[in-house]
Amino acid sequence: MAIPEELQYTKTHEWVRREDDVATVGITEHAQDELGDVVFIELPEKGASFGVGDAFGTVESVKAVSDLYAPVGGEIVEVNEALNDAPEKINEEPYGDGWIIRLRVSEETDLLSAGEYEKVLEEEE
């Protein structure tokens, strides 16, 4: 399972890419593999605000429905509308076109490095 070095992670299997005060968020390759084929995603509205750990949307696969948790707090500046028509992008390119939201960060917490996230996955096994 790919765990890109340059990203940060959560125990709930979201990844974060920081560019200045904007954070792009998606779910990890491990998460999409566990979920199976994604068939539907419920995205938040642009302009909505979330605190660290808040559920900001849901992802539904053939197996289960799961909440998505905000790894950082802030206001949504962009959502990946393309996922509404093509939720399979989350399976195909979880770290690329499968990104989910962009937030302007106003609240932060300690996130996991790639190495630390890898350990989390090992423990889960």
Added chain:
Amino acid sequence: MLDNLIRDKGREGRRGFTLPRFDVEQANLEKILPKESLRKEKPKLAEVDEPTVIRHYTNLSRKNWGIDTNFYPLGSCTMKHNPRANEAAAAVPGFAGIHPLQPESQVQGALQVAYEAQDLLSEISGFPAVSLQPMAGAQGELTSILMVKKFFEDAGDEERTTVLVPSTAHGTNPATATMAGFGSKEIGLDEDGCVDVEELRAMVDETTAALMITNPNTCGVYEKNIEEIAGILHEAGAFLYMDGANMNANVGRMRPAEAGVDVMHYNLHKTFSTPHGGGGPGCGAIACSDALAPFRPDPVAERDGEHYRLVRPEKSIGRVSSFHGNFGVFLRAWNYIKMHGLELKENTDMAVLNANYVRARLRGTYRIPYDGLCKHEVVVQPPKGKKALDVAKGLIDHGYHPPTIYFPLVVKEAMLIEPTETESKETLDDFIGTMLELAESSSEDLQEAPTSAPTRRLDEARAARQLKARW
């Protein structure tokens, strides 16, 4: 091989019947019906002869895979066999032919069955009051929680806004809380797979209306702390509701009222052998304490000397179903309970024994996340590197309906196996042998399965993404 639709068989103008010639003048539909009631185009009906109709449906029925043809260990589903004696009782003309609007004096026998069914369910649960009105488990849940809501309204307590639900709960539990106008909060599990009592203690306060607990829970584990849990809720003035979906593991062994439960629902179709699968009809009868009894749905059956009648409970939440609930279903349950009497306890024991036999024999090859004594069903995980989906598909090639997979959600790659009380040791041994064989198969081979079913693997993702429900 998939069959063509019957509409795609036959040819234009072909008929399997001949109507007599008109001996009256044909009416012009446009003159006797308003324009908006007329079809714009003719319905696309099949144009086939009678043998084609018979072959089409007979061949479809032969593809039916169910308890009448094969072992069916689907979990979270409970008993599956439909004893034929129940069907005989339901077919008695005096029951089968009555109309729900007949006067009470003409349907005393049916009202007696309703009254006695209430009484039997009361005895089995330990509760003084029962309602047979809800038509399914989820409706029984909703009815129970609406009764709790009405209780607090009646008491003038407006602070009760929250219903607590464990993470193992059936998805219908939080949905019920929401439908009844409550917010729902999730409680985690302890290491045995039971409700985390300390977490519960911290969460319960004056805003808590109820906890919805399933016992045994969806992992097949008995909630060992149920009495302590009831105590915590009662101290805060809240109710303990029990989802009785798995009641077939308790009958004759545990009475929810004695464990501190305030209100519960039964699934007669899961615990007392009335037909289920395919979505109904069911019966989600509820049983409750004296405190909640006045809020039961309308009507309930009552006995007045030798006479039976239907009455509305004093502070009833109102009707939850048309007429008198699913009479044909609680009639079958009444028959089943009467037929077995105290032996019902042995059916419970057999369901639990069978599940534990499967658990013990799969242990070591399959992973058992909660490896204590289970109740009527057991959760297992395939060996590392294998997927529950692949093992399930492999079972199809060996003539088994797969168990429930990917539920409960708290267990990864879950396979929830429920053998039920009706299966012999030989059937279980064959099934276990196949499960062990599949565990040894290569992942590549498993991914090819099924090869013997009418279709190979269906594209579930595409079916969900591009739903096409008509053609």
